[in-house]
Amino acid sequence: MNSTTLQARCEGVITETADVKVFTLRVQGAHTEFLNNLEPGKHVALHYPDTSGTRHQRLYSITRKQGADLFEIAVKRAGHGGVSDHLHATLREGSIAPIQFVAGEISLASVAGCQRVGMLAGGIGVTLPVALLRGLRERSRRGSSVPNVTLLLCVSTIADIPFLHELLELELTTHWFSLQVFVTREAVKSNGHFKQGRPGDKDLSLLDMPETVVICGSHRFAQGLREHTLTMFPTSKLLIESFTPPTALVTTEPTDAQASVRLHLTTNDQMLEMPAGKSLLDMLESSGIAVRSQCRAGICGNCRIKVSDGEYTLEPDFCLSDQDKSEGYALACCTFPQSGTLKVDLNPQA
Numbered sequence: 239m240n241s242t243t244l245q246a247r248c249e250g251v252i253t254e255t256a257d258v259k260v261f262t263l264r265v266q267g268a269h270t271e272f273l274n275n276l277e278p279g280k281h282v283a284l285h286y287p288d289t290s291g292t293r294h295q296r297l298y299s300i301t302r303k304q305g306a307d308l309f310e311i312a313v314k315r316a317g318h319g320g321v322s323d324h325l326h327a328t329l330r331e332g333s334i335a336p337i338q339f340v341a342g343e344i345s346l347a348s349v350a351g352c353q354r355v356g357m358l359a360g361g362i363g364v365t366l367p368v369a370l371l372r373g374l375r376e377r378s379r380r381g382s383s384v385p386n387v388t389l390l391l392c393v394s395t396i397a398d399i400p401f402l403h404e405l406l407e408l409e410l411t412t413h414w415f416s417l418q419v420f421v422t423r424e425a426v427k428s429n430g431h432f433k434q435g436r437p438g439d440k441d442l443s444l445l446d447m448p449e450t451v452v453i454c455g456s457h458r459f460a461q462g463l464r465e466h467t468l469t470m471f472p473t474s475k476l477l478i479e480s481f482t483p484p485t486a487l488v489t490t491e492p493t494d495a496q497a498s499v500r501l502h503l504t505t506n507d508q509m510l511e512m513p514a515g516k517s518l519l520d521m522l523e524s525s526g527i528a529v530r531s532q533c534r535a536g537i538c539g540n541c542r543i544k545v546s547d548g549e550y551t552l553e554p555d556f557c558l559s560d561q562d563k564s565e566g567y568a569l570a571c572c573t574f575p576q577s578g579t580l581k582v583d584l585n586p587q588a
């Protein structure tokens with residue numbers, strides 16, 4: 239991770255769908271190392287207010303790089319008053335957005351040398367496949383070999399699909415890319431590209447024993463398809479990206495949401511008390527305690543901690559082993575304290 243605080247100036251805004259805008263941003267005064275790391279497929283962390291004015295860090299895939307310091311991100315308005323809603327409503331040409339870092343393990347180099355690549359994307363998670371496909375198209379135009387790529391894209395409605403025209407055009411004009419869209423919340427006539435419902439085993443078999451599978455979407459989407467993919471293609475390499483944090487299990491007992499929990503931070507013997515219902519990462523941050531974090535979705539492993547005692551649930555993550563968990567390691571972004579007093583070691587020895 240390349241961490242710093244820089245400014246990005248918005249140089250252009252394109253409305254991609256009713257809820258998705260593409261912003262072209264120019265980094266101001268960054269050094270070469272930062273600019274070299276700014277690659278399509280990686281992500282930038284913006285530090286921007288939500289609609290109530292509280293600043294948060296949010297990650298966005300770089301969908302295109304247009305020069306050393308000019309790049310694009312796509313932002314979807316979700317309607318929850320979050321950072322993306324505020325960016326969607328307020329970022330315009332000439333506005334400034336602070337960038338905290340650029341990071342990510344997935345880029346064109348992750349897939350360019352493969353023979354066969356599967357991509358599974360949910361909703362706005364399509365931005366990462368779009369970034370990689372653009373890079374592959376350029377390679378193909380220059381005469382370099384590219385893998386066969388199948389993208390299975392899950393969306394609520396067809397009108398929600400950003401970059402649909404570009405994806406369809408890519409499929410029509412190349413021999414190496416195929417697209418199948420699964421629509422979950424509106425009736426569609428199944429035809430060559432569109433299917434009603436979610437992908438099943440038969441649909442995943444379209445990936446045809448891929449060397450690498452790229453999965454991107456919400457935490458729940460990524461977790462479900464990761465399990466499915468591991469079962470069907472146990473030898474495939476999985477590359478997973480998710481920027482949607484896990485959420486607490488919904489309980490039928492309304493009082494649980496208001497139950498209070500205590501956190502005993504063993505490193506400095508500090509005791510905190512707060513309502514249950516949030517992730518441990520959110521709880522610690524809301525108390526002003528800095529925790530190493532990046533993805534907030536159980537992928538990067540930066541928020542690794544140790545917990546014991548008290549009642550808590552662990553949402554599935556993408557990096558801890560069963561042995562790690564049996565030894566008490568957890569990820570603060572995937573840990574949801576429920577009741578009692580949790581002992582939390584923020585700096586466990588590896």
Ligand code: FES
Pocket residue numbers: 530531532533534535536537538539540541542569570571572
């Ligand atoms: S912040 Fe990345 S795993 Fe928790």
